[in-house]
Structure formats: structure tokens, C-alpha cells
Amino acid sequence: MRREVALVTGAAQGLGRATALRLAADGFSVAxxxxxxxxxxxxxxxxxxxxxxxxxxxxxxxxxxxxxxxxEELGPVYVLVANAAAMAMSPLLEARPQEWWHQIxxxxxxxxxxxxxxxxxxxxxxxxxxxxISSGWGVIGHPNATAYAASKAGLIAxxxxxxxxxxxxxxxxxxxxxxxxxxxxxxxxxxDAGISLDEMRQRYRELIPVRRLASPDDIAAAVAFLxxxxxxxxxxxxxxxxxxxxRTRA
Amino acid sequence: xxxxxxxxxxxxTGAASGIGKACGExxxxxxxxxxxxxxxxxxTDMSLRADVSDRVAVASAVDQVIDRFGQIDLLVxxxxxxxxxxDVTDITLQQWDRMLSVILGGTVNCCAAVLPHMLxxxxxxxxxxxxELALAGxxxxxxxxxxxxxxxxxxxxxxxxxxxTDIRVNAVAPGPTDTPLLAPDSxxxxxxxxxxxxxxxxxRPEEIAAAVYYLAxxxxxxxxxxxxxxxxxxx
Numbered sequence: 001m002r003r004e005v006a007l008v009t010g011a012a013q014g015l016g017r018a019t020a021l022r023l024a025a026d027g028f029s030v031a032x033x034x035x036x037x038x039x040x041x042x043x044x045x046x047x048x049x050x051x052x053x054x055x056x057x058x059x060x061x062x063x064x065x066x067x068x069x070x071x072e073e074l075g076p077v078y079v080l081v082a083n084a085a086a087m088a089m090s091p092l093l094e095a096r097p098q099e100w101w102h103q104i105x106x107x108x109x110x111x112x113x114x115x116x117x118x119x120x121x122x123x124x125x126x127x128x129x130x131x132x133i134s135s136g137w138g139v140i141g142h143p144n145a146t147a148y149a150a151s152k153a154g155l156i157a158x159x160x161x162x163x164x165x166x167x168x169x170x171x172x173x174x175x176x177x178x179x180x181x182x183x184x185x186x187x188x189x190x191x192d193a194g195i196s197l198d199e200m201r202q203r204y205r206e207l208i209p210v211r212r213l214a215s216p217d218d219i220a221a222a223v224a225f226l227x228x229x230x231x232x233x234x235x236x237x238x239x240x241x242x243x244x245x246x247r248t249r250a
Numbered sequence: 251x252x253x254x255x256x257x258x259x260x261x262x263t264g265a266a267s268g269i270g271k272a273c274g275e276x277x278x279x280x281x282x283x284x285x286x287x288x289x290x291x292x293x294t295d296m297s298l299r300a301d302v303s304d305r306v307a308v309a310s311a312v313d314q315v316i317d318r319f320g321q322i323d324l325l326v327x328x329x330x331x332x333x334x335x336x337d338v339t340d341i342t343l344q345q346w347d348r349m350l351s352v353i354l355g356g357t358v359n360c361c362a363a364v365l366p367h368m369l370x371x372x373x374x375x376x377x378x379x380x381x382e383l384a385l386a387g388x389x390x391x392x393x394x395x396x397x398x399x400x401x402x403x404x405x406x407x408x409x410x411x412x413x414x415t416d417i418r419v420n421a422v423a424p425g426p427t428d429t430p431l432l433a434p435d436s437x438x439x440x441x442x443x444x445x446x447x448x449x450x451x452x453x454r455p456e457e458i459a460a461a462v463y464y465l466a467x468x469x470x471x472x473x474x475x476x477x478x479x480x481x482x483x484x485x
Contacts, residue, residue, distance in 0.1 A: 163482060164448050167448030209409075209414075209473050210413050210414070210470075212470075218470065230461065231461070233425065233457040233458075233481050235448055235480075235482040237478050240475055241469070241471035241475075243473050247473065247475065
């Protein structure tokens with residue numbers, strides 16, 4: 001029997017990478033996308049026995065091109081994990097419009113076009129799973145992150161709309177909204193704050209009721225649940241494995 | 251949390267039928283030992299007959315589980331019953347009190363009995379079964395909805411109370427599920443209602459059990475969350 005195909009955007013590192021590895025372990029044939037392939041994407045594709053499909057999803061032509069290649073080489077996409085994200089911190093009035101809108105173009109509009117491209121194949125199969133990676137900041141907001149929060153909140157609304165629109169066709173759309181994850185991003189945050197990585201971890205831990213950062217594997221497990229057989233009645237929902245940071249405020 | 255030589259132990263209330271029964275079956279298939287607390291006999295490894303609204307009876311049942319299995323890794327509170335088609339002015343005091351004592355009181359009694367054992371080990375998972383009706387509201391079943399809503403408040407607060415340990419408290423809020431709890435002539439079984447659901451069908455008990463299993467095995471970062479396998483009833 002042919003393995004079901006999963007496509008993960010933003011898979012070069014962090015939770016995209018962890019998700020690709022988890023889905024491969026769960027038996028999916030996995031295609032991995034990121035903005036460029038600096039070697040890591042090909043290495044990951046080899047590791048998961050899938051293919052690398054590098055492309056910048058903010059380019060309107062990228063979504064259809066990625067999906068066409070995956071469909072041709074692996075088969076129709078059964079699971080789309082919409083994970084790629086751009087993020088830049090700055091107060092609203094100091095944000096350059098170009099930088100502000102780039103986050104919307106990648107996170108929200110980019111995935112809108114990738115989703116548009118996978119739907120025909122899912123409809124033809126009569127089933128499909130769309131798992132959108134939102135963010136706790138898309139649920140509760142965050143200072144100096146208006147574009148990121150807007151894009152991620154937009155993805156939550158997209159999840160709910162797609163859940164209702166595609167559910168009757170057997171396509172289930174849900175979201176995962178992580179908050180603080182122990183990924184490479186922490187190093188960037190620490191450098192921004194001018195503190196050490198350990199100090200950064202400690203600062204974040206204090207913001208989390210369970211006093212522990214999520215690991216990329218925790219988030220990958222949530223994606224795997226939403227991609228797997230156990231979530232067949234879950235639709236239009238936002239899972240928030242964030243240690244209690246948002247506590248179901250979406 | 252499952253070590254290879256010691257099977258994990260689940261205590262499940264309402265284990266004789268419906269969602270509780272499905273939870274017991276899923277946990278057993280995964281290699282867990284199961285104890286069921288129910289008014290009726292359950293197909294669990296350890297069937298205990300008790301009324302969850304009776305605090306002393308629940309404590310005694312939990313003591314027996316500890317005596318036999320030594321630990322409790324998971325508590326699932328699924329015991330409950332449903333009444334519908336009652337105008338709010340017709341809900342009697344007895345109906346109100348009984349509903350609250352079983353659904354809210356039962357959840358509280360079971361948590362109070364199990365929590366000391368989890369606290370002494372510093373780890374455990376509690377999953378309370380609430381209802382999508384508690385999120386969206388409903389009509390002609392107000393006592394049930396109020397009790398299920400109270401469970402959500404209880405879960406979120408208890409989750410925070412033990413957040414700094416490895417004990418996690420969360421809820422699952424099923425949509426209308428195909429169990430004996432829904433009478434054959436229930437409004438939730440009518441075609442007109444089902445057509446309003448994005449999935450167009452009732453939820454199956456094993457779909458609720460799958461959400462419970464996920465929280466029990468990979469849910470260490472959920473704290474006071476509500477998972478909603480509801481066929482799209484509440485989005």
C-alpha cells in the first residue's frame with residue numbers, strides 16, 4: 001500500500017524539522033520545504049526518505065509549483081503542515097511597512113496559496129488533513145509583534161473557516177498554537193536581549209505555568225495527533241500545548 | 251510516563267458504557283491496567299461499583315486500586331448522565347442537585363481521592379470529560395450544561411494549582427456522541443441537527459478515547475486545556 005504523503009513547510013530547522021521526522025516515523029512519505037536549501041533540507045529529505053522542495057512561499061507561483069512537484073514525485077498530498085513563518089519584532093510605528101507586510105505575505109498569504117494548491121488533490125482523494133501552525137501570540141497578542149500576531153490570528157480564523165468549508169468534503173483543518181519552544185529561535189531572542197541562552201530559557205520558563213519550555217517534539221506530537229487516525233472528529237480546533245500560557249483563549 | 255516493566259494504571263469513571271467504556275478499551279489495548287468506577291460492572295481489569303457522587307465510596311474505591319496496582323497514572327472522569335427536553339422553569343431542585351452532585355461532585359470526589367497519590371509521585375494525568383454544550387450553551391438541558399461548564403472551571407483551576415509538578419489536568423469536550431447517554435429519540439440524533447455539523451454525523455466514543463489517550467501519553471504541555479473532538483459542533 002502506498003504511504004500517505006505529508007508536506008511540511010519551513011522544515012529546515014526547529015519544529016518543522018521535528019514534525020517532518022515525527023511524521024516519517026509515523027509512516028508518512030514526507031516532502032520538506034523551506035525558503036532555500038542550504039544543505040539541511042536535502043539532508044533531512046534523505047533522512048526521512050522523502051523529497052526536498054525548496055521555495056519561498058511568499059512568491060505567488062511557489063504554492064502551485066511545490067504541490068505539483070510533490071504530487072508528481074510522491075503522490076497527492078494527504079497532510080499539509082503549514083509551518084513556515086517570518087517574524088520581526090518592532091513597535092508598530094517603527095516597523096517598516098515592507099517588513100510588516102512581509103510577515104503577512106509569508107505566514108498568512110503564502111500558506112493561503114499553498115492550501116489552495118493542495119485542496120484539489122485532497123478533494124479528488126475524498127480526504128485530507130490541513131494542520132496550521134499558529135502561535136500563542138496569535139491568541140493573546142504580544143507587544144512589538146503586531147504583524148506576526150495578526151498573521152497568526154489570521155491563520156486561526158482561516159483554520160475555522162476552512163474547517164467549516166472543507167469538513168463536509170472529508171478534509172479536516174485544525175491548528176496548533178505553540179508558545180515558547182526550545183528551538184534555535186531562543187538563541188536569536190537571547191542575542192536580542194543581550195543575555196545568555198540559559199538566562200533566556202529561565203526568563204521564558206517563568207512565564208509558563210508548568211515552568212518548562214515545550215520541546216519541538218511536543219509540538220510535533222500535536223501535529224501527529226491531528227494528522228493521525230485518532231483525530232477524525234477534531235475539526236476547526238486550535239490545540240495549545242504551551243504549558244498553560246494561553247489556556248484555551250481561542 | 252510509561253516505563254517498560256511497570257504498566258501504567260488508569261482509573262476511569264463511567265467505565266461500564268459509552269465514552270468511559272471506550273477509554274478503558276483504548277488504554278487496555280495500549281497495555282495499561284484499568285480500573286473502572288461505575289454504578290454497573292465494567293469490562294476493566296478491576297471493576298469497582300460505586301456512585302461517584304458518594305465521596306466516601308469513591309475514596310474507598312481508589313484505595314482498593316492503590317492496594318492492588320500501587321499507583322495511578324491517569325484518571326478519566328467520564329461518569330455522568332443526561333436529561334434533555336426540560337424547560338428551565340421545570341427543572342426541579344432534585345434534578346439540579348443530582349446533576350451537579352454526579353457531574354461536578356463526581357469529578358471533584360475522584361480528583362480529591364486520586365490527587366494525593368499523584369502528588370506523592372509528582373506525576374500523573376487527569377482528563378475530565380466535559381461537553382461542547384458547556385462551550386456553546388444549549389437549551390432544555392440547562393442543569394447538565396451548567397454542571398459541565400463548572401467542570402471546565404474546576405479543571406482550569408486545578409491545572410494551575412498543580413502546574414509546577416508533572417501532574418497535568420485537562421478536559422475533553424465531546425460533541426454529541428453515539429452512546430447510550432443519548433436516548434434513541436434524542437434531539438441530537440435528528441437528521442436536521444446532524445446536517446448542521448461540518449462532519450454531518452455523531453462523534454464515535456472511540457474518537458473521544460483517542461483524544462484522552464493523546465493527552466495521557468503525549469500531553470505533558472497541556473495545562474488546563476480543552477480538547478474538542480466534536481464533529482465541528484463548536485469551532
